[in-house]
Amino acid sequence: MSIQTEITRIQSARNTLRTKAVELKISAGTERLDELAADFDGILNQGSVSAQVKEGETYTIPKGYHDGTGTVSGVAGGGSYSLQSKTVTPTKKPQQITPDEGYYGLSDLTVQAIPEAYQDVTAVTAAEADVLAAKVFVDSSGTVRTGTMANNGALTRTLDTATTSCTIPEGYHSGSGKVSITPESKTVTPTKSRQTVQPASGKVLSAVTVEPIPENYITTADATATAAHLLSGKTAYAGGSKITGTMADNGSMAATLDGLTVTSKVIPAGYTSGGTVSLDGTIEEALAAI
Numbered sequence: 001m002s003i004q005t006e007i008t009r010i011q012s013a014r015n016t017l018r019t020k021a022v023e024l025k026i027s028a029g030t031e032r033l034d035e036l037a038a039d040f041d042g043i044l045n046q047g048s049v050s051a052q053v054k055e056g057e058t059y060t061i062p063k064g065y066h067d068g069t070g071t072v073s074g075v076a077g078g079g080s081y082s083l084q085s086k087t088v089t090p091t092k093k094p095q096q097i098t099p100d101e102g103y104y105g106l107s108d109l110t111v112q113a114i115p116e117a118y119q120d121v122t123a124v125t126a127a128e129a130d131v132l133a134a135k136v137f138v139d140s141s142g143t144v145r146t147g148t149m150a151n152n153g154a155l156t157r158t159l160d161t162a163t164t165s166c167t168i169p170e171g172y173h174s175g176s177g178k179v180s181i182t183p184e185s186k187t188v189t190p191t192k193s194r195q196t197v198q199p200a201s202g203k204v205l206s207a208v209t210v211e212p213i214p215e216n217y218i219t220t221a222d223a224t225a226t227a228a229h230l231l232s233g234k235t236a237y238a239g240g241s242k243i244t245g246t247m248a249d250n251g252s253m254a255a256t257l258d259g260l261t262v263t264s265k266v267i268p269a270g271y272t273s274g275g276t277v278s279l280d281g282t283i284e285e286a287l288a289a290i
Contacts, residue, residue: 025094030142046070058104063096083107090114132172158182160202187211231271247271258282 010033017036021027026039044064051059051072059072084103087110088095099106124140131137131147139145150171157166157179166179183206184199190213199205223238230236230245237243248270255265255277265277 022094025096028093058099058101060098060101086110087112090118153177155179158202160204161199185209189214190217253277256280 014033014036017033017040018027018029018031021031021036021039022029024043026043027036031039044062046062046064046066047070048067049062049070049072051070061072082103083105084099085108086097086099086106088097089112097106097109121138121142122140124138126137126139128145128148130149131145132149133147133151135147136144137147150169152169152171152173154174154177155168156177157163159166159179159181182203184203185207186197186199186205187209188195188197189211197205197208220237220240225236225238225243227243227246229247230243231247232245232249234245235242236245248268250268250270250272253265253267253272253275255262255275257263257265257277257279259279260282
């Protein structure tokens with residue numbers, strides 16, 4: 001016989017006992033086998049019960065098992081019918097309400113409201129994952145369950161350029177944790193080389209202030225000079241580039257013209273520091289002789 005077959009057989013027997021226990025009013029019909037056994041074990045064996053009562057008297061049939069051979073008979077004699085009013089509170093198991101000794105019967109029975117501690121749980125939708133771990137609750141069937149939701153408490157994380165995100169774990173959070181950054185502001189001055197501005201370890205940049213270009217740096221974008229315009233060996237910046245001059249340095253230029261054989265002086269391309277070109281007396285003597 002398989003384990004499943006045996007389990008099914010036991011469950012069927014349990015359900016039969018539950019049905020009979022409900023009929024006997026000793027069970028609510030939801031007990032486990034061990035609880036059912038305790039209920040049936042609590043039935044008293046009253047055997048054969050017999051009694052005689054007079055008019056106006058009552059006899060309470062004792063709770064328990066009766067073998068069916070006992071009798072209850074009336075005894076003539078007259079008298080008044082004394083009835084009892086009773087009040088009961090609902091319980092988890094069926095109750096058999098009878099009049100106390102000396103009463104013929106019940107005149108009325110008041111059933112109090114279900115105690116506040118008892119609630120209708122049929123509308124409960126929570127499952128184990130919806131309830132904090134180690135906390136207990138009752139599901140819609142009235143079964144006690146234990147929650148499994150993780151308790152993450154106060155989750156605290158600090159983000160920076162190395163850790164740019166934080167995964168929030170599933171579960172409960174106390175609300176006092178936080179995910180934050182540590183801001184930092186920096187100031188830099190432009191240089192001839194490119195700069196990468198980075199925050200200190202564990203921080204992120206909230207602002208970067210770039211100072212103006214230093215006074216000794218001048219834009220050369222609008223310069224028109226070339227190497228030929230600059231004296232040889234001298235350097236300058238034009239159009240964003242450094243140039244070295246190629247213009248010849250001719251120094252001081254001087255010449256004497258006589259008007260006869262030397263009538264001109266060729267000035268070479270390049271720079272001259274100045275000089276004098278003049279006529280000598282030869283041309284004056286020649287003019288006087290004419």
